[in-house]
Structures are given as C-alpha cells and as structure tokens.
Amino acid sequence: MQRKEISAIIENDFLQLLKDSNLIEKYQNKELLCCNCKEPIVENNIFAMFYENELQFCCNKAACVCFFEKRR
Numbered sequence: 055m056q057r058k059e060i061s062a063i064i065e066n067d068f069l070q071l072l073k074d075s076n077l078i079e080k081y082q083n084k085e086l087l088c089c090n091c092k093e094p095i096v097e098n099n100i101f102a103m104f105y106e107n108e109l110q111f112c113c114n115k116a117a118c119v120c121f122f123e124k125r126r
C-alpha cells in the first residue's frame with residue numbers, strides 16, 4: 055500500500071520535484087545516481103526517492119529495491 059503511494063507520487067511529481075530541487079539538469083545529464091548501485095537514474099528505472107541529508111534516489115533493480123525497503 056505505502057509503496058504504491060510512493061510510485062504514484064513519483065509518476066506525477068518526480069520531474070516537478072527535480073525542478074524544485076534544482077536537480078533537473080543533473081537528471082538530464084544522467085548525473086543523478088542510484089543510492090545503492092550508483093547507476094544513473096532515468097525515467098524508466100526510478101523506483102523511489104527519499105530524503106537523507108539530501109535527496110536520494112533508488113532504481114528499480116531487485117537489489118536496490120531490497121536495499122530501499124530495508125532502510126524504511
């Protein structure tokens with residue numbers, strides 16, 4: 055349930071949030087990295103984002119999803 059809400063937020067507001075955080079340029083340059091595997095975050099691999107000191111992103115690889123779930 056909670057996870058579903060997160061994906062909905064991402065789909066609707068991901069780009070807007072990037073703009074608000076001045077990260078849109080980094081995203082377009084593929085400089086936003088997954089907090090676990092350090093691969094560039096792109097539109098079709100973004101799984102989640104969370105705030106820890108700064109905005110962090112997590113891609114949708116099984117290992118990274120698992121990593122993200124564990125920190126919640």
Ligand SMILES: [Zn+2]
Nearest residue numbers: 088091113118
């Ligand atoms: Zn990853």
